[in-house]
Amino acid sequence: MGTTAIRAVDGITLTIEAGEFVALLGASGSGKSSLLNLIAGLDSPTSGKVISDGQNLAQLSPNELAKYRRRKVGMVFQSFNLIPRMSVLANVELPLRFAEVERRERLRRAQSALERVGLSNRLRHRPAELSGGEQQRVALARALVNEPGILLADEPTGNLDSRTGAEIMDLIARTNAARKMTVLLVTHEQAIAEQYAERLVLLGDGRVVADGRNAKAMARSDA
Amino acid sequence: MKLSDSLDLAASNLRQSMLRNSLTTIGVAVGVASLVAMLSLGVGLQRLASRRLKTSGLFDTVVVSSRRDLRSFNREQEIKGPSPLDSPDLDEAARHRIEKLPGVLEAYPDQRLVTELRFGTKPHLTMVAGLPFSAKDNDGFEGMQGRFFFSPTAPEAVLQKNFAAELLDRPSGKGEVTAADVAGPLLGRQLVMRFAERTAANAGAESVSYSVVSRELPLTIVGVTDLDPDSLRGAGRARVFVPEALLESLHTVESFDSRDASRATSGRLLYTTLIARVAGTGKVDGVEQAIRKMGFNTFSILDATKSLRRFFTILDLFLGIFGSLALTVASIGIINTLVMAILERRREIGIMKALGASDQDVRGLFFAEAGAMGLLGGVLGVGLGWLIGRAINLGTNIYLARQGFPAERIWTMPGWLVGFSVVFAFLVSLMSGLYPAARAARLDPVQALRYE
Ligand SMILES: Nc1ncnc2c1ncn2[C@@H]1O[C@H](COP(=O)(O)OP(=O)(O)OP(=O)(O)O)[C@@H](O)[C@H]1O
Numbered sequence: 001m002g003t004t005a006i007r008a009v010d011g012i013t014l015t016i017e018a019g020e021f022v023a024l025l026g027a028s029g030s031g032k033s034s035l036l037n038l039i040a041g042l043d044s045p046t047s048g049k050v051i052s053d054g055q056n057l058a059q060l061s062p063n064e065l066a067k068y069r070r071r072k073v074g075m076v077f078q079s080f081n082l083i084p085r086m087s088v089l090a091n092v093e094l095p096l097r098f099a100e101v102e103r104r105e106r107l108r109r110a111q112s113a114l115e116r117v118g119l120s121n122r123l124r125h126r127p128a129e130l131s132g133g134e135q136q137r138v139a140l141a142r143a144l145v146n147e148p149g150i151l152l153a154d155e156p157t158g159n160l161d162s163r164t165g166a167e168i169m170d171l172i173a174r175t176n177a178a179r180k181m182t183v184l185l186v187t188h189e190q191a192i193a194e195q196y197a198e199r200l201v202l203l204g205d206g207r208v209v210a211d212g213r214n215a216k217a218m219a220r221s222d223a
Numbered sequence: 224m225k226l227s228d229s230l231d232l233a234a235s236n237l238r239q240s241m242l243r244n245s246l247t248t249i250g251v252a253v254g255v256a257s258l259v260a261m262l263s264l265g266v267g268l269q270r271l272a273s274r275r276l277k278t279s280g281l282f283d284t285v286v287v288s289s290r291r292d293l294r295s296f297n298r299e300q301e302i303k304g305p306s307p308l309d310s311p312d313l314d315e316a317a318r319h320r321i322e323k324l325p326g327v328l329e330a331y332p333d334q335r336l337v338t339e340l341r342f343g344t345k346p347h348l349t350m351v352a353g354l355p356f357s358a359k360d361n362d363g364f365e366g367m368q369g370r371f372f373f374s375p376t377a378p379e380a381v382l383q384k385n386f387a388a389e390l391l392d393r394p395s396g397k398g399e400v401t402a403a404d405v406a407g408p409l410l411g412r413q414l415v416m417r418f419a420e421r422t423a424a425n426a427g428a429e430s431v432s433y434s435v436v437s438r439e440l441p442l443t444i445v446g447v448t449d450l451d452p453d454s455l456r457g458a459g460r461a462r463v464f465v466p467e468a469l470l471e472s473l474h475t476v477e478s479f480d481s482r483d484a485s486r487a488t489s490g491r492l493l494y495t496t497l498i499a500r501v502a503g504t505g506k507v508d509g510v511e512q513a514i515r516k517m518g519f520n521t522f523s524i525l526d527a528t529k530s531l532r533r534f535f536t537i538l539d540l541f542l543g544i545f546g547s548l549a550l551t552v553a554s555i556g557i558i559n560t561l562v563m564a565i566l567e568r569r570r571e572i573g574i575m576k577a578l579g580a581s582d583q584d585v586r587g588l589f590f591a592e593a594g595a596m597g598l599l600g601g602v603l604g605v606g607l608g609w610l611i612g613r614a615i616n617l618g619t620n621i622y623l624a625r626q627g628f629p630a631e632r633i634w635t636m637p638g639w640l641v642g643f644s645v646v647f648a649f650l651v652s653l654m655s656g657l658y659p660a661a662r663a664a665r666l667d668p669v670q671a672l673r674y675e
């Protein structure tokens with residue numbers, strides 16, 4: 001912490017349409033993760049508003065925020081963030097438990113989510129018994145099991161080699177297309193952003209430096 | 224999150240850090256066990272004491288005497304009541320009235336006579352006392368050799384062990400005589416009691432007279448008792464006991480009869496002392512009042528039990544406090560374990576919140592873990608406490624047996640104590656979970672996810 005206030009996200013105005021695939025680019029410390037946390041309702045801005053699906057997150061109670069996260073938001077992290085003590089299946093079931101889904105329905109949905117990421121044969125394994133790419137696929141299945149309207153992915157390929165990274169990105173792109181799910185992807189890798197995103201947003205020092213359709217944004221950041 | 228899911232997750236969390244959670248649970252179990260053991264001991268001692276008091280036959284009896292009997296027990300009553308000459312006679316009619324009082328089981332005369340008993344050819348002088356048939360259940364006859372009287376009027380005798388030794392010509396000075404030692408050669412043998420019978424002769428209107436006839440009655444020795452003749456229960460140093468109804472039917476001349484005889488107002492039989500047996504110590508007070516109202520003096524030793532009961536209440540309190548101290552230490556163990564778990568599972572809590580867990584969900588999870596440890600610890604603790612109690616019982620009984628006393632249950636675990644202890648352990652654990660659960664719920668998810 002410290003006594004000087006750091007503006008992790010500063011004066012950002014950003015409108016993202018439902019179903020859009022947006023890549024957030026920017027140097028380390030530019031405020032990408034902070035922005036994702038704000039949109040997820042895990043953090044709240046000192047000033048300004050975050051409006052998601054018509055709801056002003058600042059006006060929601062902690063309980064309503066939790067409900068918002070479990071119904072509308074799916075999150076994927078660079079470090080996978082699977083719970084190591086739980087089996088692959090239990091990890092994917094977890095959001096459904098919070099959503100109070102019946103046991104049988106829960107099992108069915110968790111299994112089909114794992115099937116979609118190609119891991120239906122590893123249900124009983126622990127995360128530590130899987131490769132990094134497989135772990136990230138489990139995390140993706142977990143993020144998608146509630147069929148959220150928004151997927152927030154914070155450098156999902158950051159810990160993976162380019163081939164496994166591409167696998168993950170293919171899965172995300174497919175879901176975005178099939179379900180009209182909004183995707184907000186944070187990445188360092190320009191190539192990935194250019195390959196998958198419709199729109200690129202470049203952050204610097206907590207501000208939006210550039211924002212545009214894929215080709216245009218690329219040209220500007222080159223300069 | 225549903226309760227079943229919270230319990231499910233809590234159970235799997237507890238299984239994960241098996242060693243630490245087991246140790247915490249054992250801590251709770253030990254706390255509960257000491258609470259259970261302490262309280263059981265208190266309850267057991269209290270039950271033992273009141274059982275002893277009940278079977279002693281001392282605390283449920285009221286001794287009734289006529290005010291005319293100037294040897295009566297309670298001088299205060301004499302001063303306050305009517306003068307001895309105006310007070311009623313303690314006769315057959317009074318005995319019936321006393322027996323009819325609510326709460327009175329029976330009223331019988333306190334009969335004793337000093338007389339000669341012949342065993343074989345050798346005469347022995349001793350005091351013979353009548354024992355009501357109901358005395359069968361008195362603890363004075365608990366360790367008795369042989370048996371109690373066959374019927375209320377059976378011509379049978381129970382001997383005090385020292386008198387039994389005397390009959391066998393055993394020197395009583397050398398060491399303690401035990402009933403078992405002397406019973407063998409005596410049980411079933413005959414003892415002849417000599418006594419003076421008082422028979423009414425020409426019951427005229429003016430003068431009353433009776434004659435005294437010397438009689439002998441053969442008695443079968445059926446039992447030998449350990450009863451200390453000099454104790455309160457020893458029925459006034461009597462060494463031979465015969466059935467009270469039998470003694471009554473003999474119309475013996477008691478040593479105090481001269482007084483009644485000289486007064487000679489009628490041919491009625493007058494009792495010097497009646498003993499009223501009451502249905503429970505709680506009724507003694509009322510019965511005493513009623514009998515006093517009838518104009519007699521009464522005496523009971525109930526007051527002694529009141530202070531005894533107060534003593535046990537205080538004892539229970541202290542035993543409970545010591546037991547609770549152990550449980551307090553155990554609950555600190557729970558708090559510590561759960562606070563450690565929060566630090567360890569910080570990241571996990573952050574993940575759960577990111578996945579949509581509400582503060583209640585997180586709180587419920589930690590609560591469920593605390594409750595599960597408490598419940599399990601409570602059940603284990605009751606089991607452990609039970610074992611400790613059994614060990615105490617066994618140990619005491621071995622000691623008692625060595626000292627020549629009969630076995631006792633000094634430790635009792637009633638059903639309510641089992642239920643109470645488990646519920647108490649559960650509640651204490653939930654209380655211990657309050658702080659860690661609240662802290663876990665308050666955790667900032669952004670910070671928690673950052674934490675590596
Ligand atoms: N809890 C915090 N306390 C102090 N400073 C913080 C905190 N969280 C974020 N910051 C600061 O805010 C700024 C933005 O951080 P953020 O994590 O959003 O960056 P980022 O763009 O995600 O970086 P990276 O690419 O390295 O993940 C950084 O300067 C960071 O030091």
Ligand SMILES: [Mg+2]
Pocket residue numbers: 032033034154
């Ligand atoms: Mg970041």
